[in-house]
Amino acid sequence: MTDGRAPVIAVLGSINMDLVTTTDRRPQPGETVLGSGFAMVPGGKGANQxxxxxxxxxxxxxIGAVGGDVFADGLRAVLRDSEVGTARLRSVDGPSGIAAIVVDADGENSIIVVGGANAALTELDDDDLAVIASVDILLCQLEIPVPTVAAAARHARANGTIVVLNPSPARELPPELWADVDVAVVNSGEFTALGAALDPVPHVVVTLGGDGARYRGPDGQELSVPGTAVEVVDTTGAGDTFTGALAVSWDRGPAEALRFACAAGALATTRLGASASIPHRAEINAALGDAHPAP
Structure with missing residues:
Protein backbone atom coordinates (compact mmCIF):
# COMPACT_ATOMS: atom_id res chain seq x y z
CA MET A 1 0.00 0.00 0.00
CA THR A 2 2.96 2.28 -0.28
CA ASP A 3 2.61 2.91 -4.04
CA GLY A 4 0.12 5.76 -3.63
CA ARG A 5 -2.96 3.75 -4.57
CA ALA A 6 -6.03 3.47 -2.36
CA PRO A 7 -5.86 0.46 -0.03
CA VAL A 8 -8.15 -2.47 -0.83
CA ILE A 9 -9.95 -3.70 2.28
CA ALA A 10 -12.33 -6.59 2.95
CA VAL A 11 -14.70 -6.09 5.86
CA LEU A 12 -16.16 -9.25 7.39
CA GLY A 13 -18.92 -8.45 9.84
CA SER A 14 -22.44 -7.53 10.82
CA ILE A 15 -25.07 -5.39 9.17
CA ASN A 16 -28.17 -4.24 11.07
CA MET A 17 -31.06 -1.87 10.83
CA ASP A 18 -30.63 0.56 13.74
CA LEU A 19 -33.87 1.66 15.41
CA VAL A 20 -32.82 4.94 17.02
CA THR A 21 -34.88 6.73 19.68
CA THR A 22 -33.84 10.11 21.07
CA THR A 23 -34.79 11.23 24.58
CA ASP A 24 -33.64 13.74 27.18
CA ARG A 25 -32.28 10.95 29.35
CA ARG A 26 -32.06 7.19 29.12
CA PRO A 27 -34.55 5.30 31.31
CA GLN A 28 -33.61 3.57 34.53
CA PRO A 29 -34.68 -0.09 35.01
CA GLY A 30 -38.48 -0.26 35.16
CA GLU A 31 -38.89 3.39 34.13
CA THR A 32 -40.76 4.81 31.12
CA VAL A 33 -39.61 8.10 29.61
CA LEU A 34 -40.92 10.13 26.68
CA GLY A 35 -38.88 10.20 23.50
CA SER A 36 -38.41 13.17 21.20
CA GLY A 37 -37.61 11.42 17.93
CA PHE A 38 -37.26 8.12 16.07
CA ALA A 39 -35.31 7.06 12.99
CA MET A 40 -34.38 3.85 11.18
CA VAL A 41 -30.74 4.02 10.12
CA PRO A 42 -28.71 1.18 8.56
CA GLY A 43 -25.88 0.17 10.88
CA GLY A 44 -24.06 -2.80 12.40
CA LYS A 45 -20.37 -2.64 13.26
CA GLY A 46 -19.28 -4.39 10.09
CA ALA A 47 -21.37 -2.27 7.74
CA ASN A 48 -20.46 0.93 9.58
CA GLN A 49 -16.76 0.15 9.24
CA ILE A 63 -18.68 -10.01 3.47
CA GLY A 64 -21.88 -10.46 5.48
CA ALA A 65 -25.53 -11.53 5.50
CA VAL A 66 -29.00 -10.01 5.47
CA GLY A 67 -32.33 -11.74 6.04
CA GLY A 68 -35.46 -12.03 3.94
CA ASP A 69 -37.37 -9.22 5.65
CA VAL A 70 -38.36 -5.63 4.80
CA PHE A 71 -35.01 -4.28 6.02
CA ALA A 72 -32.82 -6.26 3.59
CA ASP A 73 -33.19 -4.03 0.50
CA GLY A 74 -32.46 -0.87 2.49
CA LEU A 75 -29.37 -2.43 4.01
CA ARG A 76 -28.03 -3.44 0.60
CA ALA A 77 -28.79 -0.03 -0.82
CA VAL A 78 -26.86 1.93 1.80
CA LEU A 79 -23.75 -0.15 1.10
CA ARG A 80 -24.03 0.34 -2.66
CA ASP A 81 -24.66 4.06 -2.23
CA SER A 82 -21.45 4.28 -0.20
CA GLU A 83 -19.46 2.47 -2.93
CA VAL A 84 -19.09 -0.67 -0.83
CA GLY A 85 -18.88 -3.87 -2.86
CA THR A 86 -21.79 -6.23 -2.09
CA ALA A 87 -20.97 -9.26 -4.24
CA ARG A 88 -20.24 -11.25 -1.03
CA LEU A 89 -23.33 -10.03 0.88
CA ARG A 90 -25.54 -13.10 1.03
CA SER A 91 -29.26 -13.49 1.82
CA VAL A 92 -30.42 -16.05 4.41
CA ASP A 93 -33.77 -17.13 5.78
CA GLY A 94 -35.18 -15.21 8.73
CA PRO A 95 -34.83 -11.62 9.90
CA SER A 96 -31.96 -9.23 9.29
CA GLY A 97 -29.99 -8.01 12.30
CA ILE A 98 -31.40 -5.07 14.25
CA ALA A 99 -30.12 -2.76 16.98
CA ALA A 100 -32.40 -0.87 19.38
CA ILE A 101 -30.59 2.36 20.32
CA VAL A 102 -31.50 5.06 22.83
CA VAL A 103 -29.63 8.38 22.54
CA ASP A 104 -29.84 10.98 25.33
CA ALA A 105 -29.46 14.76 25.25
CA ASP A 106 -25.70 14.46 25.82
CA GLY A 107 -25.28 12.24 22.77
CA GLU A 108 -24.53 9.13 24.85
CA ASN A 109 -26.24 5.89 23.85
CA SER A 110 -27.41 2.50 25.07
CA ILE A 111 -27.66 -0.31 22.50
CA ILE A 112 -29.30 -3.74 22.31
CA VAL A 113 -28.26 -5.83 19.29
CA VAL A 114 -30.27 -8.79 17.96
CA GLY A 115 -28.03 -10.66 15.54
CA GLY A 116 -30.59 -12.16 13.14
CA ALA A 117 -28.92 -12.99 9.82
CA ASN A 118 -25.50 -12.10 11.22
CA ALA A 119 -25.63 -15.21 13.39
CA ALA A 120 -26.05 -17.32 10.24
CA LEU A 121 -22.65 -16.25 8.90
CA THR A 122 -21.08 -19.49 10.07
CA GLU A 123 -18.79 -20.35 7.16
CA LEU A 124 -16.81 -18.79 4.35
CA ASP A 125 -17.03 -20.12 0.80
CA ASP A 126 -14.26 -20.21 -1.80
CA ASP A 127 -15.20 -16.80 -3.20
CA ASP A 128 -15.09 -15.22 0.28
CA LEU A 129 -11.65 -16.72 0.87
CA ALA A 130 -10.42 -15.52 -2.52
CA VAL A 131 -11.43 -11.95 -1.65
CA ILE A 132 -9.66 -12.15 1.72
CA ALA A 133 -6.48 -13.46 0.09
CA SER A 134 -6.42 -10.71 -2.54
CA VAL A 135 -6.87 -7.56 -0.42
CA ASP A 136 -4.41 -5.46 1.57
CA ILE A 137 -6.34 -5.55 4.86
CA LEU A 138 -9.01 -7.76 6.42
CA LEU A 139 -11.11 -5.84 8.96
CA CYS A 140 -13.25 -7.81 11.44
CA GLN A 141 -15.38 -7.33 14.56
CA LEU A 142 -17.26 -9.75 16.86
CA GLU A 143 -20.95 -9.31 15.99
CA ILE A 144 -20.78 -12.48 13.86
CA PRO A 145 -19.75 -16.00 15.01
CA VAL A 146 -16.18 -16.01 16.34
CA PRO A 147 -15.18 -19.23 14.49
CA THR A 148 -15.91 -17.41 11.21
CA VAL A 149 -13.71 -14.50 12.25
CA ALA A 150 -10.96 -16.93 13.27
CA ALA A 151 -11.14 -18.78 9.93
CA ALA A 152 -10.94 -15.50 8.02
CA ALA A 153 -7.99 -14.25 10.05
CA ARG A 154 -6.15 -17.55 9.61
CA HIS A 155 -6.65 -17.42 5.84
CA ALA A 156 -5.59 -13.77 5.73
CA ARG A 157 -2.40 -14.49 7.66
CA ALA A 158 -1.57 -17.39 5.34
CA ASN A 159 -1.89 -15.09 2.32
CA GLY A 160 -0.07 -12.02 3.62
CA THR A 161 -3.20 -9.93 4.26
CA ILE A 162 -2.99 -7.58 7.26
CA VAL A 163 -5.59 -8.46 9.92
CA VAL A 164 -7.23 -5.61 11.82
CA LEU A 165 -9.58 -6.74 14.59
CA ASN A 166 -12.02 -4.59 16.55
CA PRO A 167 -12.79 -7.15 19.30
CA SER A 168 -16.20 -5.76 20.15
CA PRO A 169 -18.29 -6.85 21.95
CA ALA A 170 -15.29 -7.80 24.10
CA ARG A 171 -15.13 -11.48 25.03
CA GLU A 172 -12.66 -14.27 25.56
CA LEU A 173 -11.14 -15.33 22.25
CA PRO A 174 -9.04 -18.35 21.33
CA PRO A 175 -5.26 -17.71 21.47
CA GLU A 176 -4.90 -18.81 17.85
CA LEU A 177 -7.13 -15.93 16.75
CA TRP A 178 -5.05 -13.38 18.66
CA ALA A 179 -1.94 -14.88 17.06
CA ASP A 180 -3.29 -13.97 13.61
CA VAL A 181 -4.15 -10.34 14.48
CA ASP A 182 -1.78 -7.58 13.36
CA VAL A 183 -3.73 -4.58 14.70
CA ALA A 184 -6.32 -4.50 17.51
CA VAL A 185 -8.59 -1.45 17.88
CA VAL A 186 -10.34 -1.19 21.25
CA ASN A 187 -11.96 1.45 23.43
CA SER A 188 -10.72 2.05 26.95
CA GLY A 189 -13.30 -0.28 28.51
CA GLU A 190 -12.44 -3.10 26.11
CA PHE A 191 -8.72 -2.51 26.73
CA THR A 192 -9.29 -3.05 30.46
CA ALA A 193 -11.56 -6.06 29.96
CA LEU A 194 -9.20 -7.83 27.55
CA GLY A 195 -6.06 -7.14 29.58
CA ALA A 196 -3.20 -9.52 28.86
CA ALA A 197 -5.06 -11.08 25.92
CA LEU A 198 -3.85 -8.11 23.87
CA ASP A 199 -0.18 -8.73 24.68
CA PRO A 200 0.55 -10.90 21.60
CA VAL A 201 -0.90 -8.30 19.21
CA PRO A 202 1.90 -6.25 17.60
CA HIS A 203 -0.12 -3.04 17.23
CA VAL A 204 -2.80 -1.97 19.74
CA VAL A 205 -4.86 1.20 19.27
CA VAL A 206 -7.05 2.44 22.13
CA THR A 207 -9.78 4.99 21.44
CA LEU A 208 -10.40 7.54 24.20
CA GLY A 209 -13.55 9.31 23.02
CA GLY A 210 -13.13 13.06 23.01
CA ASP A 211 -9.58 12.66 24.33
CA GLY A 212 -8.33 11.09 21.11
CA ALA A 213 -6.44 7.79 20.93
CA ARG A 214 -3.21 6.11 21.96
CA TYR A 215 -1.01 3.48 20.33
CA ARG A 216 1.35 0.74 21.51
CA GLY A 217 3.71 -0.77 18.94
CA PRO A 218 5.56 -4.09 18.66
CA ASP A 219 8.69 -2.81 20.37
CA GLY A 220 6.81 -1.11 23.18
CA GLN A 221 6.82 2.31 21.52
CA GLU A 222 3.84 4.47 22.48
CA LEU A 223 2.20 7.63 21.20
CA SER A 224 -0.99 9.59 21.81
CA VAL A 225 -3.06 11.76 19.48
CA PRO A 226 -5.49 14.34 20.91
CA GLY A 227 -9.16 14.42 19.96
CA THR A 228 -10.85 16.89 17.61
CA ALA A 229 -13.18 19.34 19.37
CA VAL A 230 -16.76 19.10 18.03
CA GLU A 231 -20.32 19.59 19.27
CA VAL A 232 -21.52 16.06 20.05
CA VAL A 233 -24.99 15.03 18.87
CA ASP A 234 -24.77 11.21 18.86
CA THR A 235 -21.79 8.95 19.56
CA THR A 236 -23.33 5.93 17.77
CA GLY A 237 -20.93 4.63 15.14
CA ALA A 238 -18.06 6.94 16.08
CA GLY A 239 -15.80 4.05 17.06
CA ASP A 240 -16.62 2.21 13.83
CA THR A 241 -15.86 5.35 11.83
CA PHE A 242 -12.51 5.64 13.62
CA THR A 243 -11.69 2.00 12.85
CA GLY A 244 -12.55 2.20 9.16
CA ALA A 245 -10.60 5.44 8.72
CA LEU A 246 -7.66 3.95 10.60
CA ALA A 247 -7.55 0.96 8.24
CA VAL A 248 -7.55 3.24 5.18
CA SER A 249 -4.67 5.33 6.52
CA TRP A 250 -2.69 2.56 8.24
CA ASP A 251 0.11 2.55 5.68
CA ARG A 252 0.86 6.20 6.55
CA GLY A 253 2.25 5.12 9.92
CA PRO A 254 0.58 5.05 13.35
CA ALA A 255 0.82 8.79 14.11
CA GLU A 256 -0.81 9.91 10.85
CA ALA A 257 -3.30 7.04 10.90
CA LEU A 258 -4.47 7.94 14.41
CA ARG A 259 -4.66 11.62 13.49
CA PHE A 260 -6.85 10.87 10.45
CA ALA A 261 -9.02 8.38 12.36
CA CYS A 262 -9.54 10.70 15.35
CA ALA A 263 -10.82 13.44 13.06
CA ALA A 264 -13.16 11.01 11.29
CA GLY A 265 -14.50 9.62 14.57
CA ALA A 266 -15.10 13.09 15.98
CA LEU A 267 -17.01 14.22 12.89
CA ALA A 268 -19.22 11.12 13.17
CA THR A 269 -20.53 12.36 16.52
CA THR A 270 -21.90 15.58 15.02
CA ARG A 271 -24.89 13.91 13.29
CA LEU A 272 -27.61 11.45 14.36
CA GLY A 273 -27.35 7.79 13.45
CA ALA A 274 -24.50 5.45 12.57
CA SER A 275 -24.09 5.11 8.81
CA ALA A 276 -25.71 8.50 8.17
CA SER A 277 -23.13 10.25 10.33
CA ILE A 278 -19.96 8.79 8.77
CA PRO A 279 -17.97 11.60 7.11
CA HIS A 280 -16.42 11.59 3.66
CA ARG A 281 -12.69 11.94 3.05
CA ALA A 282 -13.02 15.59 2.00
CA GLU A 283 -14.69 16.45 5.31
CA ILE A 284 -11.97 14.69 7.27
CA ASN A 285 -9.23 16.45 5.34
CA ALA A 286 -10.95 19.79 5.85
CA ALA A 287 -11.16 19.18 9.61
CA LEU A 288 -7.43 18.44 9.61
CA GLY A 289 -6.60 21.39 7.38
CA ASP A 290 -4.91 19.14 4.84
CA ALA A 291 -4.86 20.70 1.40
CA HIS A 292 -3.13 17.79 -0.37
CA PRO A 293 -3.46 14.79 1.93
CA ALA A 294 -2.81 11.11 1.40
CA PRO A 295 -3.92 8.49 0.79
Missing part, protein backbone atom coordinates in the same frame (compact mmCIF):
# COMPACT_ATOMS: atom_id res chain seq x y z
CA UNK A 50 -17.14 -0.79 5.58
CA UNK A 51 -18.93 2.49 4.85
CA UNK A 52 -16.24 4.36 6.78
CA UNK A 53 -13.57 2.69 4.64
CA UNK A 54 -15.36 3.68 1.45
CA UNK A 55 -16.02 7.25 2.49
CA UNK A 56 -12.46 7.64 3.80
CA UNK A 57 -11.01 6.79 0.41
CA UNK A 58 -10.47 3.03 0.46
CA UNK A 59 -11.71 0.34 -1.91
CA UNK A 60 -13.90 -2.04 0.06
CA UNK A 61 -15.72 -5.35 -0.28
CA UNK A 62 -18.22 -6.38 2.40
Missing amino acids: AIAVGRSGGQVEF
Whole structure:
Protein backbone atom coordinates (compact mmCIF):
# COMPACT_ATOMS: atom_id res chain seq x y z
CA MET A 1 0.00 0.00 0.00
CA THR A 2 2.96 2.28 -0.28
CA ASP A 3 2.61 2.91 -4.04
CA GLY A 4 0.12 5.76 -3.63
CA ARG A 5 -2.96 3.75 -4.57
CA ALA A 6 -6.03 3.47 -2.36
CA PRO A 7 -5.86 0.46 -0.03
CA VAL A 8 -8.15 -2.47 -0.83
CA ILE A 9 -9.95 -3.70 2.28
CA ALA A 10 -12.33 -6.59 2.95
CA VAL A 11 -14.70 -6.09 5.86
CA LEU A 12 -16.16 -9.25 7.39
CA GLY A 13 -18.92 -8.45 9.84
CA SER A 14 -22.44 -7.53 10.82
CA ILE A 15 -25.07 -5.39 9.17
CA ASN A 16 -28.17 -4.24 11.07
CA MET A 17 -31.06 -1.87 10.83
CA ASP A 18 -30.63 0.56 13.74
CA LEU A 19 -33.87 1.66 15.41
CA VAL A 20 -32.82 4.94 17.02
CA THR A 21 -34.88 6.73 19.68
CA THR A 22 -33.84 10.11 21.07
CA THR A 23 -34.79 11.23 24.58
CA ASP A 24 -33.64 13.74 27.18
CA ARG A 25 -32.28 10.95 29.35
CA ARG A 26 -32.06 7.19 29.12
CA PRO A 27 -34.55 5.30 31.31
CA GLN A 28 -33.61 3.57 34.53
CA PRO A 29 -34.68 -0.09 35.01
CA GLY A 30 -38.48 -0.26 35.16
CA GLU A 31 -38.89 3.39 34.13
CA THR A 32 -40.76 4.81 31.12
CA VAL A 33 -39.61 8.10 29.61
CA LEU A 34 -40.92 10.13 26.68
CA GLY A 35 -38.88 10.20 23.50
CA SER A 36 -38.41 13.17 21.20
CA GLY A 37 -37.61 11.42 17.93
CA PHE A 38 -37.26 8.12 16.07
CA ALA A 39 -35.31 7.06 12.99
CA MET A 40 -34.38 3.85 11.18
CA VAL A 41 -30.74 4.02 10.12
CA PRO A 42 -28.71 1.18 8.56
CA GLY A 43 -25.88 0.17 10.88
CA GLY A 44 -24.06 -2.80 12.40
CA LYS A 45 -20.37 -2.64 13.26
CA GLY A 46 -19.28 -4.39 10.09
CA ALA A 47 -21.37 -2.27 7.74
CA ASN A 48 -20.46 0.93 9.58
CA GLN A 49 -16.76 0.15 9.24
CA ALA A 50 -17.14 -0.79 5.58
CA ILE A 51 -18.93 2.49 4.85
CA ALA A 52 -16.24 4.36 6.78
CA VAL A 53 -13.57 2.69 4.64
CA GLY A 54 -15.36 3.68 1.45
CA ARG A 55 -16.02 7.25 2.49
CA SER A 56 -12.46 7.64 3.80
CA GLY A 57 -11.01 6.79 0.41
CA GLY A 58 -10.47 3.03 0.46
CA GLN A 59 -11.71 0.34 -1.91
CA VAL A 60 -13.90 -2.04 0.06
CA GLU A 61 -15.72 -5.35 -0.28
CA PHE A 62 -18.22 -6.38 2.40
CA ILE A 63 -18.68 -10.01 3.47
CA GLY A 64 -21.88 -10.46 5.48
CA ALA A 65 -25.53 -11.53 5.50
CA VAL A 66 -29.00 -10.01 5.47
CA GLY A 67 -32.33 -11.74 6.04
CA GLY A 68 -35.46 -12.03 3.94
CA ASP A 69 -37.37 -9.22 5.65
CA VAL A 70 -38.36 -5.63 4.80
CA PHE A 71 -35.01 -4.28 6.02
CA ALA A 72 -32.82 -6.26 3.59
CA ASP A 73 -33.19 -4.03 0.50
CA GLY A 74 -32.46 -0.87 2.49
CA LEU A 75 -29.37 -2.43 4.01
CA ARG A 76 -28.03 -3.44 0.60
CA ALA A 77 -28.79 -0.03 -0.82
CA VAL A 78 -26.86 1.93 1.80
CA LEU A 79 -23.75 -0.15 1.10
CA ARG A 80 -24.03 0.34 -2.66
CA ASP A 81 -24.66 4.06 -2.23
CA SER A 82 -21.45 4.28 -0.20
CA GLU A 83 -19.46 2.47 -2.93
CA VAL A 84 -19.09 -0.67 -0.83
CA GLY A 85 -18.88 -3.87 -2.86
CA THR A 86 -21.79 -6.23 -2.09
CA ALA A 87 -20.97 -9.26 -4.24
CA ARG A 88 -20.24 -11.25 -1.03
CA LEU A 89 -23.33 -10.03 0.88
CA ARG A 90 -25.54 -13.10 1.03
CA SER A 91 -29.26 -13.49 1.82
CA VAL A 92 -30.42 -16.05 4.41
CA ASP A 93 -33.77 -17.13 5.78
CA GLY A 94 -35.18 -15.21 8.73
CA PRO A 95 -34.83 -11.62 9.90
CA SER A 96 -31.96 -9.23 9.29
CA GLY A 97 -29.99 -8.01 12.30
CA ILE A 98 -31.40 -5.07 14.25
CA ALA A 99 -30.12 -2.76 16.98
CA ALA A 100 -32.40 -0.87 19.38
CA ILE A 101 -30.59 2.36 20.32
CA VAL A 102 -31.50 5.06 22.83
CA VAL A 103 -29.63 8.38 22.54
CA ASP A 104 -29.84 10.98 25.33
CA ALA A 105 -29.46 14.76 25.25
CA ASP A 106 -25.70 14.46 25.82
CA GLY A 107 -25.28 12.24 22.77
CA GLU A 108 -24.53 9.13 24.85
CA ASN A 109 -26.24 5.89 23.85
CA SER A 110 -27.41 2.50 25.07
CA ILE A 111 -27.66 -0.31 22.50
CA ILE A 112 -29.30 -3.74 22.31
CA VAL A 113 -28.26 -5.83 19.29
CA VAL A 114 -30.27 -8.79 17.96
CA GLY A 115 -28.03 -10.66 15.54
CA GLY A 116 -30.59 -12.16 13.14
CA ALA A 117 -28.92 -12.99 9.82
CA ASN A 118 -25.50 -12.10 11.22
CA ALA A 119 -25.63 -15.21 13.39
CA ALA A 120 -26.05 -17.32 10.24
CA LEU A 121 -22.65 -16.25 8.90
CA THR A 122 -21.08 -19.49 10.07
CA GLU A 123 -18.79 -20.35 7.16
CA LEU A 124 -16.81 -18.79 4.35
CA ASP A 125 -17.03 -20.12 0.80
CA ASP A 126 -14.26 -20.21 -1.80
CA ASP A 127 -15.20 -16.80 -3.20
CA ASP A 128 -15.09 -15.22 0.28
CA LEU A 129 -11.65 -16.72 0.87
CA ALA A 130 -10.42 -15.52 -2.52
CA VAL A 131 -11.43 -11.95 -1.65
CA ILE A 132 -9.66 -12.15 1.72
CA ALA A 133 -6.48 -13.46 0.09
CA SER A 134 -6.42 -10.71 -2.54
CA VAL A 135 -6.87 -7.56 -0.42
CA ASP A 136 -4.41 -5.46 1.57
CA ILE A 137 -6.34 -5.55 4.86
CA LEU A 138 -9.01 -7.76 6.42
CA LEU A 139 -11.11 -5.84 8.96
CA CYS A 140 -13.25 -7.81 11.44
CA GLN A 141 -15.38 -7.33 14.56
CA LEU A 142 -17.26 -9.75 16.86
CA GLU A 143 -20.95 -9.31 15.99
CA ILE A 144 -20.78 -12.48 13.86
CA PRO A 145 -19.75 -16.00 15.01
CA VAL A 146 -16.18 -16.01 16.34
CA PRO A 147 -15.18 -19.23 14.49
CA THR A 148 -15.91 -17.41 11.21
CA VAL A 149 -13.71 -14.50 12.25
CA ALA A 150 -10.96 -16.93 13.27
CA ALA A 151 -11.14 -18.78 9.93
CA ALA A 152 -10.94 -15.50 8.02
CA ALA A 153 -7.99 -14.25 10.05
CA ARG A 154 -6.15 -17.55 9.61
CA HIS A 155 -6.65 -17.42 5.84
CA ALA A 156 -5.59 -13.77 5.73
CA ARG A 157 -2.40 -14.49 7.66
CA ALA A 158 -1.57 -17.39 5.34
CA ASN A 159 -1.89 -15.09 2.32
CA GLY A 160 -0.07 -12.02 3.62
CA THR A 161 -3.20 -9.93 4.26
CA ILE A 162 -2.99 -7.58 7.26
CA VAL A 163 -5.59 -8.46 9.92
CA VAL A 164 -7.23 -5.61 11.82
CA LEU A 165 -9.58 -6.74 14.59
CA ASN A 166 -12.02 -4.59 16.55
CA PRO A 167 -12.79 -7.15 19.30
CA SER A 168 -16.20 -5.76 20.15
CA PRO A 169 -18.29 -6.85 21.95
CA ALA A 170 -15.29 -7.80 24.10
CA ARG A 171 -15.13 -11.48 25.03
CA GLU A 172 -12.66 -14.27 25.56
CA LEU A 173 -11.14 -15.33 22.25
CA PRO A 174 -9.04 -18.35 21.33
CA PRO A 175 -5.26 -17.71 21.47
CA GLU A 176 -4.90 -18.81 17.85
CA LEU A 177 -7.13 -15.93 16.75
CA TRP A 178 -5.05 -13.38 18.66
CA ALA A 179 -1.94 -14.88 17.06
CA ASP A 180 -3.29 -13.97 13.61
CA VAL A 181 -4.15 -10.34 14.48
CA ASP A 182 -1.78 -7.58 13.36
CA VAL A 183 -3.73 -4.58 14.70
CA ALA A 184 -6.32 -4.50 17.51
CA VAL A 185 -8.59 -1.45 17.88
CA VAL A 186 -10.34 -1.19 21.25
CA ASN A 187 -11.96 1.45 23.43
CA SER A 188 -10.72 2.05 26.95
CA GLY A 189 -13.30 -0.28 28.51
CA GLU A 190 -12.44 -3.10 26.11
CA PHE A 191 -8.72 -2.51 26.73
CA THR A 192 -9.29 -3.05 30.46
CA ALA A 193 -11.56 -6.06 29.96
CA LEU A 194 -9.20 -7.83 27.55
CA GLY A 195 -6.06 -7.14 29.58
CA ALA A 196 -3.20 -9.52 28.86
CA ALA A 197 -5.06 -11.08 25.92
CA LEU A 198 -3.85 -8.11 23.87
CA ASP A 199 -0.18 -8.73 24.68
CA PRO A 200 0.55 -10.90 21.60
CA VAL A 201 -0.90 -8.30 19.21
CA PRO A 202 1.90 -6.25 17.60
CA HIS A 203 -0.12 -3.04 17.23
CA VAL A 204 -2.80 -1.97 19.74
CA VAL A 205 -4.86 1.20 19.27
CA VAL A 206 -7.05 2.44 22.13
CA THR A 207 -9.78 4.99 21.44
CA LEU A 208 -10.40 7.54 24.20
CA GLY A 209 -13.55 9.31 23.02
CA GLY A 210 -13.13 13.06 23.01
CA ASP A 211 -9.58 12.66 24.33
CA GLY A 212 -8.33 11.09 21.11
CA ALA A 213 -6.44 7.79 20.93
CA ARG A 214 -3.21 6.11 21.96
CA TYR A 215 -1.01 3.48 20.33
CA ARG A 216 1.35 0.74 21.51
CA GLY A 217 3.71 -0.77 18.94
CA PRO A 218 5.56 -4.09 18.66
CA ASP A 219 8.69 -2.81 20.37
CA GLY A 220 6.81 -1.11 23.18
CA GLN A 221 6.82 2.31 21.52
CA GLU A 222 3.84 4.47 22.48
CA LEU A 223 2.20 7.63 21.20
CA SER A 224 -0.99 9.59 21.81
CA VAL A 225 -3.06 11.76 19.48
CA PRO A 226 -5.49 14.34 20.91
CA GLY A 227 -9.16 14.42 19.96
CA THR A 228 -10.85 16.89 17.61
CA ALA A 229 -13.18 19.34 19.37
CA VAL A 230 -16.76 19.10 18.03
CA GLU A 231 -20.32 19.59 19.27
CA VAL A 232 -21.52 16.06 20.05
CA VAL A 233 -24.99 15.03 18.87
CA ASP A 234 -24.77 11.21 18.86
CA THR A 235 -21.79 8.95 19.56
CA THR A 236 -23.33 5.93 17.77
CA GLY A 237 -20.93 4.63 15.14
CA ALA A 238 -18.06 6.94 16.08
CA GLY A 239 -15.80 4.05 17.06
CA ASP A 240 -16.62 2.21 13.83
CA THR A 241 -15.86 5.35 11.83
CA PHE A 242 -12.51 5.64 13.62
CA THR A 243 -11.69 2.00 12.85
CA GLY A 244 -12.55 2.20 9.16
CA ALA A 245 -10.60 5.44 8.72
CA LEU A 246 -7.66 3.95 10.60
CA ALA A 247 -7.55 0.96 8.24
CA VAL A 248 -7.55 3.24 5.18
CA SER A 249 -4.67 5.33 6.52
CA TRP A 250 -2.69 2.56 8.24
CA ASP A 251 0.11 2.55 5.68
CA ARG A 252 0.86 6.20 6.55
CA GLY A 253 2.25 5.12 9.92
CA PRO A 254 0.58 5.05 13.35
CA ALA A 255 0.82 8.79 14.11
CA GLU A 256 -0.81 9.91 10.85
CA ALA A 257 -3.30 7.04 10.90
CA LEU A 258 -4.47 7.94 14.41
CA ARG A 259 -4.66 11.62 13.49
CA PHE A 260 -6.85 10.87 10.45
CA ALA A 261 -9.02 8.38 12.36
CA CYS A 262 -9.54 10.70 15.35
CA ALA A 263 -10.82 13.44 13.06
CA ALA A 264 -13.16 11.01 11.29
CA GLY A 265 -14.50 9.62 14.57
CA ALA A 266 -15.10 13.09 15.98
CA LEU A 267 -17.01 14.22 12.89
CA ALA A 268 -19.22 11.12 13.17
CA THR A 269 -20.53 12.36 16.52
CA THR A 270 -21.90 15.58 15.02
CA ARG A 271 -24.89 13.91 13.29
CA LEU A 272 -27.61 11.45 14.36
CA GLY A 273 -27.35 7.79 13.45
CA ALA A 274 -24.50 5.45 12.57
CA SER A 275 -24.09 5.11 8.81
CA ALA A 276 -25.71 8.50 8.17
CA SER A 277 -23.13 10.25 10.33
CA ILE A 278 -19.96 8.79 8.77
CA PRO A 279 -17.97 11.60 7.11
CA HIS A 280 -16.42 11.59 3.66
CA ARG A 281 -12.69 11.94 3.05
CA ALA A 282 -13.02 15.59 2.00
CA GLU A 283 -14.69 16.45 5.31
CA ILE A 284 -11.97 14.69 7.27
CA ASN A 285 -9.23 16.45 5.34
CA ALA A 286 -10.95 19.79 5.85
CA ALA A 287 -11.16 19.18 9.61
CA LEU A 288 -7.43 18.44 9.61
CA GLY A 289 -6.60 21.39 7.38
CA ASP A 290 -4.91 19.14 4.84
CA ALA A 291 -4.86 20.70 1.40
CA HIS A 292 -3.13 17.79 -0.37
CA PRO A 293 -3.46 14.79 1.93
CA ALA A 294 -2.81 11.11 1.40
CA PRO A 295 -3.92 8.49 0.79
